[in-house]
Amino acid sequence: MHDRLNKNSMAVLKMVRASHSHPTASEVYEAVRQERPQIGLASIYRILHNLVEQNYIKELRHGDDTCRYDAHTARHDHAICTQCGALLDIPIDVALPQDLLEAAAQATGIEFSSHELRLYGRCPTCQGQAVQHKTVE
């Protein structure tokens, strides 16, 4: 565990930071290959795990079986499309009442440290597709 990042790690971190679409390990691999063609997929996984452990990035999981990465490490909330599964960042700060969060935590006995709000519904793209679908048929 070192503090300083080497070239491979820097390339991975830069890629995740540049992407706004929560890339998967494979997507990171394909993008980083452009700059560092000799890098292996195993290193991508290793480096992503290290970056998560060192808090440079966060790991995201939802519906599908691949996990995604996000360089936006500050606490924020997500919207999940019930049709296509897309995971969107909620771009505003949703200030939930602290007392409600604490009451909920107390009800389970956990030592409350953070939270996330998830909204479910059809994303703008899928709403558009649904309309188009109807008019076409």
Add this chain to the structure above:
Amino acid sequence: MHDRLNKNSMAVLKMVRASHSHPTASEVYEAVRQERPQIGLASIYRILHNLVEQNYIKELRHGDDTCRYDAHTARHDHAICTQCGALLDIPIDVALPQDLLEAAAQATGIEFSSHELRLYGRCPTCQGQAVQHKTVE
């Protein structure tokens, strides 16, 4: 797609309902095998998917790579242990202000239909273990 459940499906549903621990497909398989020893794992997966589709149960996913099932289909929130990954139901209704949810949905453009609050922190078991760990060492 039928309305009526057959014996295998009933056995699976009963097991998921009886369990309070969000069982995985393998756990359901092992438990259902006791009553119906000839059942195959493929059927467990098929039946679980059908039950989800027919809204008898819900599928849950968090940190690990296995998906879990829950017969508690009413909207409710979860607490996730940051140490062991346990997913606990929050046993009270957390009434978040509707206007905040709607504002958040509007910010992403999704057609808001439901939501889930996730709390993160150490679960009671892990809190206990941490204390024990310290006194032992």
Add this chain to the structure above:
DNA sequence: AGAAAAATGAGAATGATTATCATTATTAGT
């Protein structure tokens, strides 16, 4: 009963992730 349709289970296939390990790069001590 008998034909058609659906469900079943055994095992193979898939696909993301992890482990292994020989090789290469980096660091530390002198």
Add this chain to the structure above:
DNA sequence: ACTAATAATGATAATCATTCTCATTTTTCT
């Protein structure tokens, strides 16, 4: 700078949850 020790790398095999395939069995309908 020179070597010994240590860590990082990448190719490939292994793992494991889940899905697919398909021949057989069960159910449904008449």
